[in-house]
Amino acid sequence: MKTIIITGANGSLGSVTVKKFLDNNYRVIAVARSGSELGFAAEHKHFELHQLDLADENAVSLFIKEAISIYGSIQGALFLAGGFAMGNLANTSISDLRKMFILNFETAYHIARALFDHMLENGYGRLVFIGAKSALQPETAKGTIAYSLSKSLLFNLADILNAAAKDKDKNVTASVVVPSIIDTVPNRQAMPGADHSTWVKPEQIADILEFICSEKGLTIREPVYKVYNNA
Numbered sequence: 001m002k003t004i005i006i007t008g009a010n011g012s013l014g015s016v017t018v019k020k021f022l023d024n025n026y027r028v029i030a031v032a033r034s035g036s037e038l039g040f041a042a043e044h045k046h047f048e049l050h051q052l053d054l055a056d057e058n059a060v061s062l063f064i065k066e067a068i069s070i071y072g073s074i075q076g077a078l079f080l081a082g083g084f085a086m087g088n089l090a091n092t093s094i095s096d097l098r099k100m101f102i103l104n105f106e107t108a109y110h111i112a113r114a115l116f117d118h119m120l121e122n123g124y125g126r127l128v129f130i131g132a133k134s135a136l137q138p139e140t141a142k143g144t145i146a147y148s149l150s151k152s153l154l155f156n157l158a159d160i161l162n163a164a165a166k167d168k169d170k171n172v173t174a175s176v177v178v179p180s181i182i183d184t185v186p187n188r189q190a191m192p193g194a195d196h197s198t199w200v201k202p203e204q205i206a207d208i209l210e211f212i213c214s215e216k217g218l219t220i221r222e223p224v225y226k227v228y229n230n231a
């Protein structure tokens, strides 16, 4: 049984992803900062929930050491914690930028940093970042400067980790999954007039996340999955 860490587990994509992985016989170590959307999993014998602020480097390091000591090895980590902010160059201060950097980059970086050598030692590991379409398409990013910049660093980090793993000839990969607009309740409330059929459903992204961690994803290297549907 593979053990997978899922951050942002309490969020719109996170709760669906937790269900997908439990249904497919993974052990799920879920990380949430608050909330209680995960009641459906509470009694599952392969599920545990940790309340953790992923911006706290020391707390994350302790959490990963403990998880490794309990389970021996961690095969995957899905970095679903993150968030969005509007703002163009004129109204995005450096403090706005730092907030997005912490939310979208640091929350993934601390765990990736704590797990990468462990995965290299095991010879296998899957680190999965959630990017953003606007980080790949600068022409769409001018109204979301801090968000797009903070997400763009995840692509660079994935490239660096993939190169380091390749250098050591290990099956450790960093993937970036890039959704367009996800069909979530908050997005429907924020954009009631939009054509929701063009959006991507959380379940469709969860399928891809599971594929990455499954045996079917064993031979894939340096992947960027553009999950745009028709948005």
Ligand SMILES: NC(=O)c1ccc[n+]([C@@H]2O[C@H](COP(=O)([O-])OP(=O)(O)OC[C@H]3O[C@@H](n4cnc5c(N)ncnc54)[C@H](OP(=O)(O)O)[C@@H]3O)[C@@H](O)[C@H]2O)c1
Residues within 6 Å of the ligand: 007, 008, 009, 010, 011, 012, 013, 014, 031, 032, 033, 034, 035, 052, 053, 054, 055, 079, 080, 081, 082, 083, 084, 103, 107, 130, 131, 132, 133, 178, 179, 180, 181, 182, 183, 184, 187
């Ligand atoms: N929704 C979209 O349309 C869309 C599009 C492209 C990319 N994405 C990306 O996809 C991912 C999931 O999106 P979503 O819509 O499911 O987001 P969501 O519902 O807002 O969930 C994000 C989760 O991240 C957690 N989180 C934030 N900061 C944290 C911290 N410091 N420590 C621990 N947990 C923290 C939040 O916990 P709390 O609630 O406790 O703060 C929340 O559970 C995000 O990375 C997002 O940027 C989303």
